[in-house]
Structures are given as C-alpha cells and as structure tokens.
Amino acid sequence: MFSKYPMIEVEEARNIVKSQCENKKIERIELIQGLNRVLAEDIVAKKPFPEFRASTMDGYAVKVQDCPGNLQIDGSIRAGEASNELETGHAKYITTGAPLPKGADAVIPIEEVKIENDTLTVPQAKLGQWIREIGSDIEEGQIVISKNNVLGAAEIALLASLNVREISAIAKIKIGILSTGNELKTLGEETKYGEIIDSNSIMINMLCQEAGCEVKNYGIVKDDLDLVKNTLITMSEECEIIITSGGVSMGDRDFVKPILEQEGQVFFGRLNMKPGKPTTFAKLNNALAFALPGNPVSCFVCFYLLVRYAIDLISSKPEFPIITVNLGSQEIKLDSRPEYHRVIVAWDGSEFKAVTTGSQASSRLLSASKANALLMLPKSSPSLSSISGKVQAILVKPFSNIQPEMKAARISTQHHECPHFAPRNDSVKIGILTISDRVSEGVATDTSGPHLIEKSKELFNGCCTFYQIVPDEIERIRDALLEWCNEGFELIFTTGGTGFSERDVTPEATKMVIEREAPGISTQLIVEGLAKTPLASLSRGVAGIKGRSLIINLPGSLKAVKEGFEILSQVIPHAISILRT
Template sequence: MSSTKPIHSRLQDIFTAMPGYDPHAVSVEQAQDIIGQFIQPLHITEQLPLRQSLGRVLAEDIVSAMNVPAHDNSAMDGFAFRGDDLPAIQDKQLRIVGTALAGRAYPGQTARDECIRITTGAVMPADCDTVIPQELVVASSDTHITIPAGKLRAGDNRRLTGEDLAAGKTVIRKGKILQPADLGLLASLGIAEASVQRRLRVAFFSTGDELRSLGEPLDEGCVYDSNRYTLYGMLTRLGCEAIDMGVVKDNPDALEAALCQACENADAIITSGGVSVGAADYTKEIMSKLGQVAFWSVAMRPGRPLAFGQIASNNKSAFLFGLPGNPVAVMVSFYFFARKALYQLMGAEAPSLPLIPATTVETIRKRPGRTEFQRGILTNTDNGELRVSVTGSQGSGILRSMSEANCIIVLRHDQNTVLSGEKVQVLLFDGLL
C-alpha cells in the first residue's frame, strides 16, 4: 500500500504545489484535493464465485471471449423470410416451409417467397434476414401467410451476432462496483468467477472519557456513543469490512496503542473526537508521532476540526481520518471527505455526489470564508419546482436533524447570506444514507 517515496516527501510535494496552503485552515476544496492526490489504491485481489462478487470492486477488465448472441436470432415470435421479398405496393403471400425454435435451428434453406415459422431467440434460418411479428400478419394458415405492404423494412426484428457483446471487446472495466446486471452479463459469457479487490478494512473508534457504549450505565455528564453506529452504517453501505474498536479514553498512551493496533489490522482508520483544541485532545499529537498529518482544520461548518494523514506501525501503514466528535459533523465530514477517499483506496470508481439546484423558502444566514453544510428538507411543488427549507436548529450535535432531513444544503466558501427565493445547491440523501 505504501509508496517507495516517504510519506513526508509525498505530502510535501502536494503542499508545495498548492498556493496558500495552511494546515491550520484549508478550504474544503483544498482538503479534498490533498486527500485525492495522496490516497493510493490497494492492489490486493481475490477470486470469488459470481454470486459472492455482488457489490465488490472488479480488479481486472473483463474481455468477451465470445459473441453474444452467438448467432443472428429472432427478436420476435413470428415468421422469418428474405428482406427482398417485402412487398412495396400490395400485400404478398409467402409459403411456410419449416419451423425454427429457440435452441433448435431450422436446418434447411429458404427460397424466394418462402418463410419459416420462428420463436423469439431462435437462430435465423439461412438466407433469412427479416422477421414479421405474428400480430402483423394479415392472414395465415398452416401453409401460408400474407404480409402487408409498407409495414416492415429489411432486417427488422433481427438480433445480430455480437450485438450485445462482441468477441474481443472489453465489456466491464476494472474499478466498477459489480451490480446485479453485471453478474448477469458475466454469466452470459460463461464466467463463473470474478477477480475482485479484497474488501477494504476500516478500523474505527470514538474517543472521550464521557462516552459510554450501549448497555453500560450512563453516569452523570456522560452520553451514549452514537458515532460508532453511524460510522458502521456508512462503512457497511460502502462495502467495507468495518472493524469496531469501541471507545478509547482521553489518554495519550491508550490512544497511541489503539492507533497502532488499528494500523496493523486495517487499511484505513477513522476516529471521531479528539481533534479539536481541547487540552485532552491528543489525536493530532499522536498522528504526528506515528506518521504525517496533512491538515487538522478545515474552513467548514459543521466539522472544522478534521485531521487527515497516514501513520505507520510495525512496518504497516494506514490512512487516518480524524473526524470531529459532534454526530452531525461526523456524518458530513465522512460523506464529503472520507467517502470518496475510501472508494479511491479500494480502487473503485466513486459514485458522484450530484448537486442539484433548489429554491430556498427562507433566508439562510451565512458569512463568507467557509463552506457550510445545512440539513434540509427538499419538496417538489405541483408545478415541478424544487424547494428546500432547513430542518431547524443546525447545531452539529443535533443528530435528529440528519434523521429528519432528506438532503444537505451546500453553501459555497465565498457565498454570503442566501435570501428566500434564491437558488442553492443541495445533495440528496436518497441512495447515500
């Protein structure tokens, strides 16, 4: 996973080429750019049976070794005949000389003014290039049919050899996350196994003396840890192997031990909490001791305290995302920073996060100099206009707002207060959460 070039040198090259770089206050765009340049895909593959490959990242191009379909065949139940027998002016009668069924081809030849009864998928008889559907036949008997003038063109209702897949053609490129249709496509080529990337291993834990796991008594001043459950859900949705390391106390020795253990067992690490300026927040200090920190503060709301880098322990390395402790900030920073990076690490084509325009129904206050992510509710009016409103209080600790919302309103770095009736960009949760 590691490059032959030292971590520090690789990061320094990125920083040098980035005007105005300040690790204490990078913009959202700078942070995304640094992560995108620094992450290097894993190349650890495994061979899996086709059904077990669903949702996995394809590790090599799939090249078709055969034509699909292997022969010209009929797209309809009907009658196959020569295209030059099509009548131009008046209806024409053809004589039925045989039958072609799917899986049982007609072995003979066809002459002028002759046709073959044919079913969908049956191999086209020799000399035939056109099929008339049963329902378009003007008249029929056991021995003859009458075809109408001007209803068909030569070649209609015929599937060509290799029309779906041509021999020698790349049909699925590596990096694609295999979907149900892809499994069917591979099966149509007779492929029973696929080479896929090994499932990405991501260790995660929360930090804080005030956190309690579910089932533990809740002492005064303590809260139940919700971040590990949202992180588990988001990592599972990405197809990662999620390694839950529980809650780590605000103790530098305990944090260092947890990071080393995670580094030695995972490809990436996600922590929540411990990256702010509090006296008991040690993550940045330990990250710098074990590796290299690229940044630790992003000009955004929520989620300003956000660290990214790479650490090493016992000759193993892992990328590290130090997320904030507030629940909403964890989810926002995961989706706008960690998500794409993890796809990149697993060698996958990251599904885009499409932003769509919507009209605000209220004034949204904002000051320039940071990107803001507000939870919103998007509705579609009777005339098809998309309108969005905020969910209420936008505090980064109000997880309920993420549950109630169906989108995130993205307010750009240099954007000012948005007035009611103005356009904003929103990211839909549908298919994401």
Template structure:
C-alpha cells in the first residue's frame, strides 16, 4: 500500500531550502542598540577588543605574591604589604619579601609568582612556604591572556547569546551595531478557528498555530505583526495580504494552502505575486508554499499544527536567519538506538517526534512520543528531537539505529 500523500516528483526538502536561500533577500539596514538590548540580535559589523582582558596581571588565588628567585634563597619571607582587588599595592616588591594578595588583585611590580595561602604558614619572622612552585608564573593571570587588545571577538552575523552580554561588558563596550529586526506579518485563515477563551461550536477548533509561530518568530528575534485570524473569505484574505505586504518584510499564513474549496491563499498569492513552489516531499508538512509579493516574501504553512511547526523550523527559520544576516545555525544530529518500532511508508522524508535520552552505558536511545498524526500537537510538546527517516525508508523494528536531530533554539 502506498502513502496517498506521496506524490512522485515532489520537490525535496534540500531543493526547497536551496530555493529559499536563493530567493529571500537580506536585510541590510542597521541600528545601534544598548548592551542591555542586544540579546538575540544580529551583529552588523565585527567587534574588535579595545582593551586587554584581563587589563592587568592579577592573581588567580588568595595567597602571597613573591619573586620566584627569592624562594631559592629564603625559607621565610617577611610581609611587605597587601594587594586587594581595586586597591593594589603601591610601589615595587622589596627583594626578599612577599605581599599578601587576593584573587583578582594586581600583581605588584617585581613579583612574578603567587603561592596559594593553603601552602603557607605564618611565623614570627614572616610567611613560611610549605610547598614551593616548580616555576615562575604560578597562579598569575596575565594581561590580555583571555582577550588581547586588537583581537576580533565577534564576526559579522553573530547572534548574541546570554553569555556574550557579559563578555561585551568586560570589554567596556556600551552599545553595538546590529541589523534591524525583520518585520513579519502573521495571520491564520479558517472559519473553524476560535481564539483561546472563546466557546467552541460544532466543528470549531482553537487557533494554536498562530500562537506557536509567533513564539518561534520571537525566539528568532523578529518583530511580529499579528493580523489575527481571518474567515475563509477571498476578499478579506486578499485585503490582508495587501496590508501585510505594505507593513512587513515577510508574510506568514497558517492554513489555506491545501487543495480544499475554501483554500484561497495560494490563488490570491498568484494574483498579487507569484508562487515559487508549493508542496514538498516531507512528512508532516507537504502543503508548504513559498513565494514573493511586491514588497515581501511569503511562507504558507500548513493548517495542521504539527505540520506548521515542522515546516517553520525546517524551512522558514533558516530562510529568516539568512534574511536577518545571521550565520547559519548549527544542526545537532547524532545516531541513536530506537527502542520503539516505527511505522513509515516510503515516499517522503519524515520527521517523527522523539524523546532522546542516555542509558547507564552512556549510549543514546530514543523513543517516539506515540501517535505521529500531524494534528497531534502534544507530540511536539513532549519531544526534544526529531527522528529523521529517509525518503525510501519503510517500517523499522525496535532496536534499529536511527538519525536524530535535536531541537534547536526555535523549538527548545
């Protein structure tokens, strides 16, 4: 028995991605934002460190700063002073003496080694050392050891992560140039759609796709223009397209790209723009449309919630990252033993939802989230990965090795 949705000649996921990457424009307008506002933004120009990090030689331990050469001549060194973070010792370390020093404090001039306090004893004559270092420089952090002045810290296209904010602050950088946020207009179509909180009538469903896609867009750092849900009315949908095209860089719809009598989106797209492709050899997500409007690009996501989520993550998200000028996001893939049998008809590349874990031997194992229907959104909520099954793959028995693709930032 063949899969009724496995139509020969459908465009592959790889071919679809290539067209997306070729036909989506890159936003070049920039703006400068404060350090506190650059999280998830795309860097518009490289960043060169204006300072050394650390800015001065300093101690990695609480202990005593000494001249290494003095240790060969003296078993006890008198204390000449102290150096605290923010309150360095003034002057040069006298020969044959030591300085009390705390973590992060400047190494006094003349000192070249720090001995941790656990390896010392205090005597009436000064500080005795119970264990001596084998070389000069022990427990000293040198100026520029982490980042030297003039070093490139971030390249153009870098997307700032939480840990990058502290690094920028350590360089004394108060603001950064970033690509402006891309504007994405989003709406859903369907007479059956209701908002959460509204009562459901016979045949109605809640509009989950628009909320899920909006959340994923925000994870990408896009500015979302939510145009709400539309009825299956050609004039209303056409007007929404024209309005969205004027306001945004990207227009995304959910539903209306299938083959039903009330699926107007694809027809309207061809009236005011053009369709680059429609339908891909993937499951879930076959009815995915991509095209151009006069001022924007268009992504038509399927109406089924899992299909909409999968196609956004696999197709729309990489294209949106490119439009934002961001470097491609790495894809984490690995092999795992599948502990559950898998049902699959040959014909389409398939993304089944899975839960990856590690057994007591440290080996990767994966199980499915259960039923893999494209309307079962709980299968996405439970999962932490996709089990990626090749186009020609059929059913698999439990215990076979499968390729697993971990959820990325968009879904994580």
C-alpha cells in the first residue's frame, strides 16, 4: 500500500507550519505572574530611578568646599529617612541607599575619616563622589525592558523596583495531548505481555511546560474510530494546538490521519527524515494539529523540529540556534533519508564538540536522554556513506563545558573558529552604555545604543540587555561601569566619548574600572577600521576586564558601531566562554 501524501523535506514542512502560525493574543497579568512569560510591550520608565540623590557608601555626607578639614557631626540619615539641609562646616553620617541631604555634594566612606570627640576629620573629596544621582540607573522615558523578552527573576525584580504592578504578556498557548493505542497503559498500572506504559504523553507534557504552555492531557484512547474522532473534535474546540502520538502510520487501526482528512485539512502527511517519516500536520476547526509517531524518539525529535517551532513562533520567542559541532574521528553511518541524530554537545574553550548517544533506533528513548542537540545529517550517496568532523546541529538544550568523559572519546582537538552563539537558557547579561551630553539632555536621538541591543540579541540568543544613557562625565561613566561589573554583567559596550574633544573621557573612565587591558580587541577595531576610513586611527577606545566582565569602548557614530560590532562578533562569544571558566 502506498501513501497518497508526497514525502516533503523538513524545511518545506517548517515553512508550511510557519504559514499557519498566527500571532498570539495578549493579556494583562500581574507582575508576580510574569515568570518565563513573553513581554508584549516595551516597559518605559514613568519616573527616573532613583528618584532622589542617594549615597552608595556608608560614610559621611559633606560639602566639597569644606574638604579637607575638620567638620562637626550633625546627626545621621539612614535608608528611608529624610533630613534637613546640610550646613557649611557640618557633616551627616549616612548609610548606603539613604537620601542625600540638600546642600551635600559628596560622600566620604567611613573608612577614610577620623573621629575624635565630636570632630570629624575628612580628606579631599571630589564633586559627586559616591553619590547615585537622580535617574542614574534608569532615566525617565527610558525603555527598561523591550517587548518579546522572556521575563526572568531579575527582570521582574527590576520592574517591581519601578512599581510596575501589571504587564502585557503573550497569552499562554493551550495545548491538548492525546495518546492512542490498545497496548498503552497509564503510569502506575500493571502491564501484561505486549503492553507498555505510555511515556509519550508524559514527555510531551513536560516539553510543552518547558515551552511555557498550558497543557491538558486527554489520556489514552483505544484504537476505536469513533472514540478517536470524538476526542479529537473535543480537543479542537478546547485547545489551540493538538498533539497526538501514535495512530498516524498506515496500519488498519491508525485512525488519526483519516479523521484529520475527513474533519479538517491536512497540510502534509509524510516527511523525508529519520526518525519521524509519518508525521502529519493539519488544522481541525481552528486548532493546529500535530500527529506524531508513536515511537518515543520519533515523537521527541519531531516535537522539537515542528511543535516547539510553532510554539516559539506564536509566542515571539527566538528559534533554536543552528551551530557547528566537531565529531572528530567519530564516524556516523548515513541513512537513505536525512537524519536528525541525537548527540551531547559541550564547549571545550575553542569549539563545540559532540558525542553520539549511541544507537538511534526510534524506540530507544535512551538515545534522547542527556541529548542536547540534533545533528543535521545529509542522506547517503554513492560517494558519501558516513560522516565525521564538522557537522551542523540544532541546539535544543543548554550546553556545559567539556566533561572528562567526553575527552576520552575520539574527538579531534583541531581548532576552529568560534560559532556565533551563546546558550539560550544560560543567558548572557549585557549592558549598553550610551555616553553623550546631547542624548542625555534630550536634544539628540541615540541610534547606536538601540543598534547594539538588536545585534547583541542576534549574537546571543536569549540574552538579557540593559540600556543606559549618561552624559560625558567621567564619574558618571565610571560609576555606571562599576555598578554593572559588580552586578555580574558579562559584556558591557560603551558607545561615544572616544574621540579627541575635551569632553571625550570614556577611555579614561574605563581605565579607572578595568583590572586588565585587552589591547588586542581595540587594536583589531582600529586595524580593520582603517580598511574603511583613515579616521579610524582617531578613536581612543580601550577594552579590558574587571573580574569576569568584559568592557569594550566603541565610537559614537552608528556607522562605526555597525562596523565595529561586525568585527567583534567573531571573537566575543569565545571571550565570554573563557571568562566563564
């Protein structure tokens, strides 16, 4: 018996799925319900943060004109307290986070003063030192978090600090799950000869929950035409996506595909792939229906390639990245169909390396255990029967650094260029600091900062980006960089203030923060920039490291930022991976 459905390629199938995916509706939810939800709006700060000048140290609030000298201690101010104005010749004890008294213009750390009786001896102070200015964290009108970002604990805490109580989020997708087959038993039931426990529904349920969906399990339906039909129709009325496993091949009890043909519209019924050839995609009422094979591994692979793909499209989430992995000397035999082979991928500091999970039989769920990527293997040909070395793969789960047991495998140690990728579930925390008097005063529009945000998200899937604008003031630049480094930002771009004018002080502020310079980065920017314009030699930008934070100065012009980012995108992921070790 031959199927009436043509065997189509996976890429064509994904395009068909994409054509049927509509944008999800948006709902208002309380902020505390927003964990792992996709933001459907830009969150703009209605007020500056902080709203008051605050001390960033435990110490004494002073007037710079009184320093150095001996001052009279005039009470204390603690976080949450207000204070009267600071008089000349006086100082007030102040704690971290407390509002600065009117008239004070510097804070001297407690360890830098001497106290004898009621007299306070203070050293020289700089204007604005250890003061967090109004709006220095977040300026009024600034986009705090952009739409389509997935909210984590840090993002929710950030919005809470701005007193954001409700947000617009993409509504959770309602998914119905159904398993078919006379041989299936639910978890915990006793099995007789020839019967098996239904693990597919449990696996699909977990995978859907990982994707942030609302799941309803319709249980197991025996191979009865009317039972299967009635259950599918009910599911289509109650859910937005239907996922079935089993009953999709060409046996006399495989009823799912005929019912979808009769009651709905089938878009494809066979795929040129291994595993998962009989996978079917249809529409029943207004629900998208994915009929997956009953073999557990086929179900696992096709879920990631098609179902999760649809979920992420509807939810405005990024697709799983395609990376280059190195199999080394491992030889994998090719099939007559393109194959999605389960592997464990890890990073060795210079490239991704992959180890096969062994036998890839469709029933062998053990091959999916611990697998975090699917090799995209071509079909065999007379000139190519097996493959080794570098292969493309879809990364579906986070990876780790190379493990000892993987080093024992026969994997090549040949160096390759680092792929443009960072783990989606181990998000890189990136700060974009625009430095410009004119932008901070509102008389000019920043184009370079938003461009860096966009390109950072392309380079690092799922990264958390934070954006701030400060004037060309060395203390403001220094304090912003220090704060981000202390908060664990792994990558910080500055744009602006790298030229020759008197106000161009970004390199000087950066040198006050970094512990080690990275001259190769700034040299590469200049050398490759000179190929485009001789003016590249006028940039004084520096790069360096503080702790595990990498800071890179870029010029202010959008053209220079575009060129610089393109150059750096080749090396930044590798640099981040090294700093993480």
